[in-house]
Amino acid sequence: MTQTRYTLQQHHVNLKSSVKLSHVNMYHCESPASNIFPGHPYSKIIFIQKGQGQFYFGNQFLPVRENDLLLVNPDKQKFSVDVRESPLDFVILGIENLSFIDDTKQCILLFTRLSFPSDTCQHLMQMLIHELEKHSEFYEDACRYYLNLILIEIQRNTNIHYDFPSKEKNNRDCKFVKEYLDSHYTENITLDILSKESKMNKYYLVHSFTKHFGCSPISYLNDKRIEESKNLLETTNHSIAAIASMIGFSSQSYFSQSFKKNTFMTPNEYRRASRQI
Incomplete structure (x- = not known):
């Protein structure tokens, strides 16, 4: 397994939202393999770029394939990824000051899977990844900008809402x-x-x-x-x-x-x- 990590520093633009994109991890997992990942006290958006596999959260698992999104609420428990048929590429966005909730304003279960909610959302995710890889001036601000747009697209096209704890x-x-x-x-x-x-x-x-x-x-x-x-x-x-x-x-x-x-x-x-x- 190879990992590329991008750590984001303090942003320059005063974004309206209190949401903070703290880091982005990009993973390539060869098959067959089982990889364990630590839990963290912040939310995560996981984007499946290529391949297919299974994500295990405790006793529950989700099969994933290209262009799936996983929304994961804060959790210190480890999770694992099994890759059996083909290599799996995915991106994890670490997001602070945000929780995913449903229409009743209750926290969703620890995790949920979305088939990509819109072509626009998929494009925005690709643009965010492009900014990270290109590393141009103000790329951190651009990444946070794209994250906010991704969150808007998710809310527009699903029953997912957000809680911003003060x-x-x-x-x-x-x-x-x-x-x-x-x-x-x-x-x-x-x-x-x-x-x-x-x-x-x-x-x-x-x-x-x-x-x-x-x-x-x-x-x-x-x-x-x-x-x-x-x-x-x-x-x-x-x-x-x-x-x-x-x-x-x-x-x-x-x-x-x-x-x-x-x-x-x-x-x-x-x-x-x-x-x-």
């Missing part, structure tokens, strides 16, 4: 998630539940929360539970199993493991030490 909205959403965790830490909480309650894509949720608070939502939840368990260990005679259940841990062993990782002491050691003071 910093203020991200702050409100992250604060809501934190307050929800503070109030519901004794319950069984998963990323799927947080995503539903906050109406955020779960992968974007993790990225935003971690950036805002310095840890993932699940790490924050575990730390919150550990802090509450310390108070129960200090002030009550409840058994370790009872405390684990009261603060939301699925088992005593998982609670003890998490507690020791956090405090370098077992719950019983912490209880004895706190009562010797």
